[in-house]
Amino acid sequence: MPEANVRHRPAVAMALSLLFAGLGQLYNRRYIKGILFLIIEAAFLITFYNFLNIGLWGLVTLGEIPMLDHSIFLLIQGLVSVIIIAFAVALHVANVIDARNDARRRQRGEPFPSLVESCRNAWDRGFPYIFVTPGLVMLLFIVVLPLLFMVSLAFTDYNLYHSPPRHLLNWVGFENFKNLVSIPIWKSTFFSVLAWTIVWTVVATTMQIALGLFLALLVNDPRIKFKRFIRTVLILPWAVPAFVTILVFAAMFNDKFGAINREVLSLFGLSVPWMTDPFWTKVALILIQTWLGFPFVFALFTGVLQSISRDWYEAADIDGATRWQKFKSITLPHVLYATAPLLIMQYAGNFNNFNIIYLFNDGGPAVRGQNAGGTDILISWVYDLTFTTNNYNMAAAISLIIGLIVSGFAIYQFRRTRSFKEEGNM
Amino acid sequence: MRKALSLFLMAVLFVGLLSACGPKRDAEQPKQTNNGTEEAKKPEKLVVWVNDDEKQKQALKDIFQKYTEKTGIKIEMVAVNMLDQTKKLALDGPAGKGPDVFYQPHDRIGDIVLQGLADPVDLGDAKDEYSETAVNAVTYDGQTYGVPAVVETYGVFYNKNLVPEAPKTMDELMKIAKEKTNAAKDQYGFLMEATNFYFVYPFFAGYGGYVFKNENGKYDTSDIGLANDGAVKGAELVQSWFKNGYIPKEITGDIMNGLFTKGNVAVAITGPWNIASYKEALGDKLATAPLPVLDNGEHPKSFVGAKTWMLSAYSKNKEWAVDFMKFVTNEENSLHYYEVAGEMPANEKALTNEKITNDPLIAGFAEQIQYGEPMPNVPEMSQVWEPMGNALQFIAKGDNPKAVLSEAVKTIQDKIAASGAGK
Numbered sequence: 123m124p125e126a127n128v129r130h131r132p133a134v135a136m137a138l139s140l141l142f143a144g145l146g147q148l149y150n151r152r153y154i155k156g157i158l159f160l161i162i163e164a165a166f167l168i169t170f171y172n173f174l175n176i177g178l179w180g181l182v183t184l185g186e187i188p189m190l191d192h193s194i195f196l197l198i199q200g201l202v203s204v205i206i207i208a209f210a211v212a213l214h215v216a217n218v219i220d221a222r223n224d225a226r227r228r229q230r231g232e233p234f235p236s237l238v239e240s241c242r243n244a245w246d247r248g249f250p251y252i253f254v255t256p257g258l259v260m261l262l263f264i265v266v267l268p269l270l271f272m273v274s275l276a277f278t279d280y281n282l283y284h285s286p287p288r289h290l291l292n293w294v295g296f297e298n299f300k301n302l303v304s305i306p307i308w309k310s311t312f313f314s315v316l317a318w319t320i321v322w323t324v325v326a327t328t329m330q331i332a333l334g335l336f337l338a339l340l341v342n343d344p345r346i347k348f349k350r351f352i353r354t355v356l357i358l359p360w361a362v363p364a365f366v367t368i369l370v371f372a373a374m375f376n377d378k379f380g381a382i383n384r385e386v387l388s389l390f391g392l393s394v395p396w397m398t399d400p401f402w403t404k405v406a407l408i409l410i411q412t413w414l415g416f417p418f419v420f421a422l423f424t425g426v427l428q429s430i431s432r433d434w435y436e437a438a439d440i441d442g443a444t445r446w447q448k449f450k451s452i453t454l455p456h457v458l459y460a461t462a463p464l465l466i467m468q469y470a471g472n473f474n475n476f477n478i479i480y481l482f483n484d485g486g487p488a489v490r491g492q493n494a495g496g497t498d499i500l501i502s503w504v505y506d507l508t509f510t511t512n513n514y515n516m517a518a519a520i521s522l523i524i525g526l527i528v529s530g531f532a533i534y535q536f537r538r539t540r541s542f543k544e545e546g547n548m
Numbered sequence: 549m550r551k552a553l554s555l556f557l558m559a560v561l562f563v564g565l566l567s568a569c570g571p572k573r574d575a576e577q578p579k580q581t582n583n584g585t586e587e588a589k590k591p592e593k594l595v596v597w598v599n600d601d602e603k604q605k606q607a608l609k610d611i612f613q614k615y616t617e618k619t620g621i622k623i624e625m626v627a628v629n630m631l632d633q634t635k636k637l638a639l640d641g642p643a644g645k646g647p648d649v650f651y652q653p654h655d656r657i658g659d660i661v662l663q664g665l666a667d668p669v670d671l672g673d674a675k676d677e678y679s680e681t682a683v684n685a686v687t688y689d690g691q692t693y694g695v696p697a698v699v700e701t702y703g704v705f706y707n708k709n710l711v712p713e714a715p716k717t718m719d720e721l722m723k724i725a726k727e728k729t730n731a732a733k734d735q736y737g738f739l740m741e742a743t744n745f746y747f748v749y750p751f752f753a754g755y756g757g758y759v760f761k762n763e764n765g766k767y768d769t770s771d772i773g774l775a776n777d778g779a780v781k782g783a784e785l786v787q788s789w790f791k792n793g794y795i796p797k798e799i800t801g802d803i804m805n806g807l808f809t810k811g812n813v814a815v816a817i818t819g820p821w822n823i824a825s826y827k828e829a830l831g832d833k834l835a836t837a838p839l840p841v842l843d844n845g846e847h848p849k850s851f852v853g854a855k856t857w858m859l860s861a862y863s864k865n866k867e868w869a870v871d872f873m874k875f876v877t878n879e880e881n882s883l884h885y886y887e888v889a890g891e892m893p894a895n896e897k898a899l900t901n902e903k904i905t906n907d908p909l910i911a912g913f914a915e916q917i918q919y920g921e922p923m924p925n926v927p928e929m930s931q932v933w934e935p936m937g938n939a940l941q942f943i944a945k946g947d948n949p950k951a952v953l954s955e956a957v958k959t960i961q962d963k964i965a966a967s968g969a970g971k
Contacts, residue, residue: 175571176571188664189664189861192642195642281967282927283927283968285638285663286638287638287663287664288662288664301966306962307966308966378796378797379796379798379803397798398797398798488937488941488942490955491955491959493959506934510934511931512930513967515968
């Protein structure tokens with residue numbers, strides 16, 4: 123049994139293990155553990171030294187000699203290096219904390235668990251983490267790495283004239299963001315596209331939810347017969363792939379040759395410039411999105427409506443509640459409570475609803491003096507920038523802004539939704 | 549305090565790693581190509597990326613076979629979609645997995661050179677074999693990049709049931725349009741995608757408009773001629789088609805093709821890629837011709853595209869790769885390629901061979917090629933299409949052509965500046 127040892131200093135153990143993992147443990151006279159830590163750190167340095175060295179150098183300089191250094195490869199290697207180093211730093215910190223804790227125990231003269239015991243402890247406590255870890259590591263490389271890459275590009279000058287391997291990239295700081303709000307051709311377009319994106323998101327999504335809710339309530343009424351048949355019919359728009367529907371609609375809305383003007387509106391002597399006037403194109407897009415989006419909401423609400431207990435309505439009837447009062451105080455809160463997170467996803471989805479904008483009219487019609495079409499939303503504009511004019515840096519900067527808006531919105535809403543607050547209290 | 553100390557030490561460690569800087573190497577030029585005075589060593593094989601198209605692959609297989617018989621060099625044919633090749637080459641080239649020869653439309657040359665993916669090719673004596681337009685198409689910054697293989701442009705298709713002969717002049721075409729157009733019944737005398745800059749350009753250029761001033765094989769991208777008097781005159785001509793109701797402003801390629809194959813259109817301006825579907829619908833009634841002459845006596849200068857064999861900058865067998873490219877595009881092989889794949893050769897002798905001039909569906913395009921001019925191959929060209937397409941939409945709606953075109957040119961200049969050119 124070790125005795126209390128006031129002269130054993132935790133600070134020394136910490137400093138030593140900071141210098142090189144395992145040294146502190148050796149100072150604590152925990153030899154097996156110390157040697158294990160030493161071997162792990164040495165192995166890490168030997169294996170990764172060259173990779174990390176090039177990676178960090180590349181991340182800072184983005185290469186020095188054109189045609190030999192490829193900035194994109196160097197950037198990715200640099201980001202991988204940062205992730206590996208983050209892991210290493212986390213382990214190193216754990217090693218320092220471990221050395222301090224052991225040193226304090228020795229100072230107080232407490233006994234140490236044997237190797238077998240500590241292994242068992244670690245297994246018992248760490249069991250869930252051990253099983254989660256592989257997934258997390260995968261996630262890091264599949265999700266976080268591309269994200270970091272995109273974010274990095276927003277701070278470089280990666281465009282057609284600075285494309286590796288012939289040219290190297292440079293870090294330009296916040297210049298791309300500055301250009302976005304200061305250079306006229308970007309500025310006017312950016313704000314008008316952003317404004318329409320927000321209007322589009324709010325109006326189109328709200329309409330699809332409202333229509334879905336309205337139809338769900340109607341079909342759920344006990345007086346309606348052939349419910350199953352009606353439901354099947356109403357879900358049909360969902361069953362046809364969206365891109366097919368959109369292309370068919372694009373043909374139907376053609377000003378001169380489309381069925382809507384030619385067969386339907388001509389009966390009333392009307393002809394609406396669906397494809398050539400920005401306002402009417404926007405109206406057409408919102409109508410189409412309502413058509414495409416309501417079946418999902420309808421199906422969702424139909425399911426939830428059936429779970430509301432009849433007793434509540436009976437109780438309300440006894441109290442003499444009107445139809446509207448029952449809807450407002452029983453149905454609506456119940457339905458929204460259960461579906462809020464999915465409805466928020468609908469808003470986020472429409473914010474980035476590339477398909478419909480691109481396929482219907484490719485963001486058109488054109489607007490004089492603007493860099494994007496009359497109905498381009500941010501994401502379709504980004505697509506244009508990347509694939510027709512190779513402005514990768516600006517596309518990345520705008521994507522970053524889109525990401526911030528969507529995630530900010532989502533986080534705010536999720537935190538205020540009660541169904542998510544109760545997570546973990548099941 | 550202790551925490552601060554440990555953080556500080558950590559930072560020192562990190563910076564230490566950082567400043568252990570970089571790869572050890574001499575700052576020498578990466579590669580020195582030996583412009584060989586001695587005969588280049590014959591490689592065992594050449595890797596060639598071809599466009600992923602069954603007919604084209606079939607035609608090329610025979611030609612590659614012949615080259616192997618002649619020289620003993622094996623040709624490894626890899627099918628990669630033409631439009632994906634540069635992206636793939638940018639990754640595969642540095643990794644040493646790239647081809648020796650790849651295949652691209654000529655208007656990508658500017659991008660490709662900027663990215664350093666291709667090396668210039670010295671056409672040498674073979675230069676005279678190719679049509680002048682095709683050689684101009686592959687010339688960038690005064691150097692020839694690649695060997696042109698096939699050329700294409702657009703021209704007039706006409707339906708012999710509705711008009712016995714092709715219109716020779718713009719007046720004749722307008723007369724047809726006036727007589728045969730009955731929009732209420734979906735009957736049209738003359739249709740084209742008149743809001744697509746690619747097809748409208750010849751009418752601008754015929755009067756003196758141009759995209760970028762071209763002097764001695766170099767484009768001056770600061771000199772844009774799309775709002776000069778000639779361009780405005782062309783735009784007014786185009787606008788008159790909409791104003792007179794000859795062409796509906798909602799026109800798209802699909803609608804035009806649909807009406808033409810139904811037999812409702814007398815004359816349509818489009819490219820040889822529609823031959824197959826048009827012929828299936830109209831049979832012997834279909835014929836082609838060059839674009840009708842403008843009222844100033846000029847032929848409209850259609851955009852010519854050339855598809856080109858290019859030399860990868862990563863190739864280790866450059867001399868033999870060039871030899872190979874010239875072999876594939878010689879007269880005999882170009883004709884074979886035309887017969888199997890149906891594309892017009894860039895090789896002048898092949899293009900004027902009677903096999904092509906006697907084909908009523910190709911002859912019109914082959915003739916139009918000589919009046920055409922190559923699409924600019926500078927990267928700035930990618931900033932031109934959208935503003936000009938938009939301008940044509942405004943012109944179709946009836947806006948003042950001069951004002952619209954000046955705006956479009958301003959937008960093009962802004963976009964070129966904003967895209968980072970010249971920095």
